[in-house]
Amino acid sequence: MAASSPLPFPGADAAPGIRREGLNVFVRGLEVAAGIGVHDHELGRLQRLVIDVTLELAPAAIERLADTINYEAVVEAARVIVAEGHVGLVETFAERLALAMLADGRVRRCTVRIEKPGALDGAAAPGCEVILAR
Numbered sequence: 375m376a377a378s379s380p381l382p383f384p385g386a387d388a389a390p391g392i393r394r395e396g397l398n399v400f401v402r403g404l405e406v407a408a409g410i411g412v413h414d415h416e417l418g419r420l421q422r423l424v425i426d427v428t429l430e431l432a433p434a435a436i437e438r439l440a441d442t443i444n445y446e447a448v449v450e451a452a453r454v455i456v457a458e459g460h461v462g463l464v465e466t467f468a469e470r471l472a473l474a475m476l477a478d479g480r481v482r483r484c485t486v487r488i489e490k491p492g493a494l495d496g497a498a499a500p501g502c503e504v505i506l507a508r
Contacts, residue, residue: 394433401427401448409460410467410490417460423467423488424499425452429475430483430507443478451475464488468504476506483507 404427407420427448436442451474461467468486475484484506489499 394435396433397431397436397442399429399431399443399445401425401445404449404452406452406456408456408467410462410464412462421493422491423464424491425471426487427471427475428485429481431480432482443480447478448475464490465502465504468502469506472504472506476508
């Protein structure tokens with residue numbers, strides 16, 4: 375005997391005792407080659423950055439892509455910052471990316487973590503984490 379289909383599945387609003395408390399959208403391990411750094415040996419060359427971004431959104435029913443933040447928006451924003459040219463500090467890059475994400479009013483809080491592998495002998499990856507919220 376065939377099992378009955380679970381579709382359509384009711385959303386949390388229709389489930390007694392269940393409430394939406396939040397939604398996090400994230401991109402992990404995004405690698406970009408960026409002109410970054412303040413030292414003479416860092417000028418005029420690209421360095422690898424590994425970027426993690428977490429976007430905290432207000433709880434809401436999500437049925438369509440338009441109801442959430444597309445992951446590709448994070449990637450595109452990071453690439454725009456790279457294309458704008460050399461950035462002195464990883465912290466500056468992270469803040470620019472967080473501000474770009476907060477331009478979407480649905481984002482309540484943005485955490486950007488950037489690692490700069492190879493920048494420091496003896497360390498897997500120095501870097502920073504910037505958290506901006508409304």
